Amino acid sequence: MTETLEKLIKLAEECDLHNSICAMFKGKKINNTEHRAVLHTALRNRTNIAIDINGINIMPKIQSVLNKMKFFCENLISGTWKGFTGENITNIVNIGIGGSDLGPYMVTEALKFYKNHLHIHFISNIDGTHITEILKELNPKNTLFLIASKTFTTQETLTNAYSARDWFLKSAKNEKYLSQHFIALSSNIEAVKKFGIDSNNIFELWDWVGGRYSLWSCIGLSIALSIGFNNFEQLLNGAYAMDQHFLNQPFKKNIPVILGLISIWYNNFFEFETESILVYDQYMHLFSAYFQQVNMESNGKSIDRNGKLINYQTGPIVWGGYGTNSQHAFYQLMHQGTKLVPCDFIAPTITHNPVSDHHQKLLANFFAQTQALAFGELLENNDKNIFKNYLKRKIFPFKILKGNRPSNSILVREINPYSLGALIAMYEHKIFIQGVILNINSFDQWGVELGKRLSKELFASLKKDIMIKSYDSSTNGLINCYKTWQNK
Numbered sequence: 001m002t003e004t005l006e007k008l009i010k011l012a013e014e015c016d017l018h019n020s021i022c023a024m025f026k027g028k029k030i031n032n033t034e035h036r037a038v039l040h041t042a043l044r045n046r047t048n049i050a051i052d053i054n055g056i057n058i059m060p061k062i063q064s065v066l067n068k069m070k071f072f073c074e075n076l077i078s079g080t081w082k083g084f085t086g087e088n089i090t091n092i093v094n095i096g097i098g099g100s101d102l103g104p105y106m107v108t109e110a111l112k113f114y115k116n117h118l119h120i121h122f123i124s125n126i127d128g129t130h131i132t133e134i135l136k137e138l139n140p141k142n143t144l145f146l147i148a149s150k151t152f153t154t155q156e157t158l159t160n161a162y163s164a165r166d167w168f169l170k171s172a173k174n175e176k177y178l179s180q181h182f183i184a185l186s187s188n189i190e191a192v193k194k195f196g197i198d199s200n201n202i203f204e205l206w207d208w209v210g211g212r213y214s215l216w217s218c219i220g221l222s223i224a225l226s227i228g229f230n231n232f233e234q235l236l237n238g239a240y241a242m243d244q245h246f247l248n249q250p251f252k253k254n255i256p257v258i259l260g261l262i263s264i265w266y267n268n269f270f271e272f273e274t275e276s277i278l279v280y281d282q283y284m285h286l287f288s289a290y291f292q293q294v295n296m297e298s299n300g301k302s303i304d305r306n307g308k309l310i311n312y313q314t315g316p317i318v319w320g321g322y323g324t325n326s327q328h329a330f331y332q333l334m335h336q337g338t339k340l341v342p343c344d345f346i347a348p349t350i351t352h353n354p355v356s357d358h359h360q361k362l363l364a365n366f367f368a369q370t371q372a373l374a375f376g377e378l379l380e381n382n383d384k385n386i387f388k389n390y391l392k393r394k395i396f397p398f399k400i401l402k403g404n405r406p407s408n409s410i411l412v413r414e415i416n417p418y419s420l421g422a423l424i425a426m427y428e429h430k431i432f433i434q435g436v437i438l439n440i441n442s443f444d445q446w447g448v449e450l451g452k453r454l455s456k457e458l459f460a461s462l463k464k465d466i467m468i469k470s471y472d473s474s475t476n477g478l479i480n481c482y483k484t485w486q487n488k
């Protein structure tokens with residue numbers, strides 16, 4: 001292992017990893033296809049040391065949005081901010097999707113133990129069922145909407161935002177009340193104003209914050225409302241501590257670097273294809289879903305930074321689960337399947353809910369699984385005749401677990417805002433390492449554009465009152481089936 005690690009570190013050095021890390025932190029335009037800097041780390045720069053883009057220090061505007069968030073949270077949580085009838089706001093609905101939903105949603109769930117009296121809800125899917133089911137429990141008088149969209153052009157978010165607006169105005173009857181119930185988190189100020197959101201209610205973010213890296217910006221307002229601004233700052237502090245570790249530790253002691261290299265090792269040298277994140281903490285049930293987006297949207301590329309087609313494996317397929325539930329669902333394949341799944345096990349040593357011996361049992365399961373994956377049955381691992389010998393000893397081959405299946409164990413003392421901030425930043429940087437070594441731009445996502453364009457075109461076709469012949473036979477068939485059934 002030492003030899004492998006040394007070789008991997010050499011690979012990182014050959015890929016000029018150190019300079020790439022510095023370039024990101026210094027605000028160089030490393031997102032080369034969009035000519036943008038990548039500065040989510042500036043959002044949690046707790047020192048106020050200047051960070052320049054085009055010669056302008058961006059720290060003052062970051063601080064000013066943080067101040068505005070703090071003031072808003074205090075007003076909202078204390079009940080100083082009122083709804084249109086004078087009632088206190090008790091329900092916050094974040095409307096967003098992708099990075100404007102998954103990050104804040106995951107963190108508010110992960111830190112539920114720290115939450116105050118506000119109820120936080122998330123609407124993302126364009127499926128009308130999502131908004132219907134959430135709104136049917138709510139009352140417009142005490143509900144406030146956060147419309148979270150960096151671009152403020154995303155179809156799902158705008159469709160949901162307009163429906164929320166209609167729902168609200170049905171009760172409030174007067175658009176002047178929108179200013180007490182609608183807040184925008186966006187970089188597209190013009191589009192926000194066009195929607196009708198009061199300019200005082202706009203929290204700004206900037207093009208150098210990638211959507212999937214944006215929970216540290218105003219996109220995290222739902223988090224700050226849920227756990228209070230001080231706790232939100234703790235989240236930033238934890239991420240900052242991990243940033244410093246990442247920047248300053250030598251590669252062989254650098255956690256994100258080592259995690260990134262291990263991932264390259266299994267993905268590119270063994271071609272294992274997938275990685276799993278398994279969290280032994282109920283509050284963290286969305287953690288793997290969140291990092292599925294961050295990793296797969298960042299590193300799911302097949303063109304390198306020089307515009308050339310890649311002939312090696314890039315980003316792995318990331319998936320996962322939580323708690324012992326996953327053990328009863330898909331671990332069978334991980335122990336005995338023909339595919340090898342490198343995985344990260346994460347657990348807090350201290351639980352927020354010490355119910356009898358639940359937590360010890362939970363951790364015993366964590367340790368049992370990593371042991372079973374690594375060592376199998378601890379019998380004759382190197383024996384070529386393993387199956388024969390087992391039969392001789394009347395052990396059935398289908399009971400054999402050969403072990404030697406890789407996993408990382410990540411023990412966190414306690415999941416709190418600070419440690420969660422550090423954990424998220426750790427994974428963000430791991431993904432960055434993978435991107436540098438794979439020589440791809442981890443900060444664009446052109447692959448999602450075609451689907452968006454096509455859906456707009458197809459939406460127009462669905463609205464037309466005629467049968468469609470203009471697409472491929474499969475699409476024509478599906479659309480026409482829809483039309484036929486609609487008209488019955």
Ligand SMILES: O=P(O)(O)OC[C@H]1O[C@H](O)[C@H](O)[C@@H](O)[C@@H]1O
Pocket residue numbers: 097098099100148149150151152153154157211212297445448
């Ligand atoms: O925040 P928005 O501009 O609404 O974008 C929401 C999401 O949609 C895009 O399609 C990207 O794939 C995501 O990275 C992004 O977070």
